[in-house]
Structure formats: C-alpha cells, structure tokens
Amino acid sequence: MAERFQLRMARQEGERIAKEAGFDSFPICPRTIASKHNIPIEAKPPDIAGVSGGIIFVNNQAIIFYATNIENEGFINFTISHELGHFFLPGHPEAIQEQGGAHASKAGFTQGDSSIELEADHFAAGLLMPEHLVRTHINRNPPGLDSILELSSIAECSVTAAAIRTAECSRDPIAIIVSSADTIAYAFMSERLKDFRPRFLRKGSALPNSATAQFNKTLNQALSATRTCAQTTFSDWFGGEHSFVMDEEILGLGQYGFTLTVLSSEEVPELDDPDDEEEDSLVESWTPHFAYGR
Ligand SMILES: [Zn+2]
Incomplete structure (x- = not known):
C-alpha cells in the first residue's frame, strides 16, 4: 500500500x-x-x-x-x-x-x-499527462486503442505511457497489458475494472489463451506494428463469475517485440457494491515529504 x-x-x-x-x-x-x-x-x-x-x-x-x-x-x-x-x-x-x-x-x-x-x-x-488533461481527453473519446494513440500523439509521449495513464485515469472498465511471446511484461487496470474483482495479471506470468497469445506466436507481427482486434470476455482474462464481452485490441509495438493489448467494454453489468472511496481519503490525509523549492 x-x-x-x-x-x-x-x-x-x-x-x-x-x-x-x-x-x-x-x-x-x-x-x-x-x-x-x-x-x-x-x-x-x-x-x-x-x-x-x-x-x-x-x-x-x-x-x-x-x-x-x-x-x-x-x-x-x-x-x-x-x-x-x-x-x-x-x-x-x-x-x-x-x-x-x-x-x-x-x-x-x-x-x-x-x-x-x-x-x-x-x-x-x-x-x-496531468490527470485533468487526460480526463478531458478520455471524456471526449470512446475507451480503447484509438483514444490511447490519440493521447500519445497530442501529449507527445510513448504509446505505452499513454496507455498506462489512460487505465489510471479512466472511469470505464479498461485494462492494458504489455506482453512478449507467451509472457506478461506488465499490466494496469482501471479502478472500475477492479470493481469486478479480477485476478491480477502478474509480471512474468503466462498470457491466458487469447487473441493476444495467438498474435504473439507470429513474432513478425509484434515487430512490424501490426494492429488487430478480437472479442473476448472478462472471465477469459481475469477469471471469476463475470463474463461480459470486452474488445481486445492488439498492437505490435515494434523494435523490441512487445505487444500492447487494450481490453475495454461499454456493456458492463451493474454492481451492487462497488469499492468505496477509502483509498482517496487516505491519500488526502497523507502528508508528502517532498522537497519543494528546488
Ligand atoms: Zn532512472
């Protein structure tokens, strides 16, 4: 914590x-x-x-x-x-x-x-990518890879950084996963996605059976910035009882053979008891020890 x-x-x-x-x-x-x-x-x-x-x-x-x-x-x-x-x-x-x-x-x-x-x-x-600017961008665009690529373009930063920042700031259920071959390099999930209690996609763990895993079997695709998309479900990636449909958008990041996957959904079920705002109030009461004035 x-x-x-x-x-x-x-x-x-x-x-x-x-x-x-x-x-x-x-x-x-x-x-x-x-x-x-x-x-x-x-x-x-x-x-x-x-x-x-x-x-x-x-x-x-x-x-x-x-x-x-x-x-x-x-x-x-x-x-x-x-x-x-x-x-x-x-x-x-x-x-x-x-x-x-x-x-x-x-x-x-x-x-x-x-x-x-x-x-x-x-x-x-x-x-x-300050949060308020990212939120303004997100609110004007449907969640997904296009929105992330546009953010990377207007903020003049790398696609992976824009993807991570989108997952951090989004109020939609969205996850971004960077993988190489059959292994997860890292993954970030939005708070809204975490409400559905996903299993965590740990660094170094195996990709689930998915369009991304298939995509990575052809190394050339990751290297050549190929883009594709497929349909998946929440439970295919994260286990648990929820099986709503998600878009799985896949982009080869080139050069180092990494692949970016963006999972998003616009038709999620209602939850009775979404996570509360406990963490936000804890952060507000936490005094940073930053050295101002340098
Ligand atoms: Zn450093």
Missing part, C-alpha cells in the same frame, strides 16, 4: 512541476522544464544496451542525457521526464550521489523491482 501512495505522490509531483513551469495544455515539453531549471540535455550513444538515458550530478550541477538510438520522439520525451524525476523527487539526488553521482536509467515501466526507477516513471507520466 505504502508503495502505491509513493507512486501516486511521484505522479502528482510530476504534475506540479509541469504546472509550475506554466503548462496547462498538451503537449508539455520536458526540455523547456529542464532549461528553466538550468539542466542541460545531451544526446549520447548508450554505453550499455537497454539504457534509455541518465543523469549526472557534479558540483551541484545536474546534466541529463538520453540514448541516441531512441528513434521515437515520444519516448525521448518520456526518458527526459524520467530523468527530471531523479532531479525533483525527494531522496533521488541523494541516492544517486551515494552511488557516485551518475545514474543510468531504463525508463518505461519495465524495471518493476527498483523503487527509484518506478517512481521516476510515474513522475514522467504525471508530468507529461
């Missing part, structure tokens, strides 16, 4: 930094924010495969770099925002300085075991 609060606070700090820099509409430019805080940004060939970027602290000066082999402008924005997270989030500069002052990142929600990497990813998602 504590970790979830920490991640929410990281997202809110990202939103606060964007607002403080004067941004109140899409797209939010992390380069402008870095420049307002006198942080130079450099493109640099990666020393280690898979490294998206990094931050260096020398003599009270921070320098951000991102890997030159990233071709996607949205992912560059996400990477720079992740590094800004290491600058602004409480405890991050200290943790990095303890390790010699240089930090190499793997941005993009894949490093589930490292708390500072996850916090920086959530900071980046909040900075590039």
Whole structure:
C-alpha cells in the first residue's frame, strides 16, 4: 500500500512541476522544464544496451542525457521526464550521489523491482499527462486503442505511457497489458475494472489463451506494428463469475517485440457494491515529504 501512495505522490509531483513551469495544455515539453531549471540535455550513444538515458550530478550541477538510438520522439520525451524525476523527487539526488553521482536509467515501466526507477516513471507520466488533461481527453473519446494513440500523439509521449495513464485515469472498465511471446511484461487496470474483482495479471506470468497469445506466436507481427482486434470476455482474462464481452485490441509495438493489448467494454453489468472511496481519503490525509523549492 505504502508503495502505491509513493507512486501516486511521484505522479502528482510530476504534475506540479509541469504546472509550475506554466503548462496547462498538451503537449508539455520536458526540455523547456529542464532549461528553466538550468539542466542541460545531451544526446549520447548508450554505453550499455537497454539504457534509455541518465543523469549526472557534479558540483551541484545536474546534466541529463538520453540514448541516441531512441528513434521515437515520444519516448525521448518520456526518458527526459524520467530523468527530471531523479532531479525533483525527494531522496533521488541523494541516492544517486551515494552511488557516485551518475545514474543510468531504463525508463518505461519495465524495471518493476527498483523503487527509484518506478517512481521516476510515474513522475514522467504525471508530468507529461496531468490527470485533468487526460480526463478531458478520455471524456471526449470512446475507451480503447484509438483514444490511447490519440493521447500519445497530442501529449507527445510513448504509446505505452499513454496507455498506462489512460487505465489510471479512466472511469470505464479498461485494462492494458504489455506482453512478449507467451509472457506478461506488465499490466494496469482501471479502478472500475477492479470493481469486478479480477485476478491480477502478474509480471512474468503466462498470457491466458487469447487473441493476444495467438498474435504473439507470429513474432513478425509484434515487430512490424501490426494492429488487430478480437472479442473476448472478462472471465477469459481475469477469471471469476463475470463474463461480459470486452474488445481486445492488439498492437505490435515494434523494435523490441512487445505487444500492447487494450481490453475495454461499454456493456458492463451493474454492481451492487462497488469499492468505496477509502483509498482517496487516505491519500488526502497523507502528508508528502517532498522537497519543494528546488
Ligand atoms: Zn532512472
């Protein structure tokens, strides 16, 4: 629980930094924010495969770099925002300085075991996609992959980050799953979907028998940004007693062989006892220990 609060606070700090820099509409430019805080940004060939970027602290000066082999402008924005997270989030500069002052990142929600990497990813998602702007976008578009792709385009961020942010902010039952071959890399569910008590799709667990599993059997599809869709049911993916129909939209993410699946539904049954708002009230009473004013 504590970790979830920490991640929410990281997202809110990202939103606060964007607002403080004067941004109140899409797209939010992390380069402008870095420049307002006198942080130079450099493109640099990666020393280690898979490294998206990094931050260096020398003599009270921070320098951000991102890997030159990233071709996607949205992912560059996400990477720079992740590094800004290491600058602004409480405890991050200290943790990095303890390790010699240089930090190499793997941005993009894949490093589930490292708390500072996850916090920086959530900071980046909040900075590039503040909740009120995402909600406005969601309210104007039917839930699903088209809405996510449009958000990624107007917010100038990666498709996976837009997908995760949509699941976090949506009031519809929606889940997003990133997979590779027969394995789930990570999954996010909207609060509304959680009302139906799904089994959790854990990192590293097997994909259920589904159109996504079939899709992934042809590696070329994941690599070539192929898109398809199918019908599924809630219980096919999440078990339990609910078997309402869901759309299963599938997109090959290219390059690394990952696949994005978006599950959504517009015809869900009424629930007698949806989850209460307990968590929200707990968050409101939780005092963040963020270092303001830096
Ligand atoms: Zn990092």
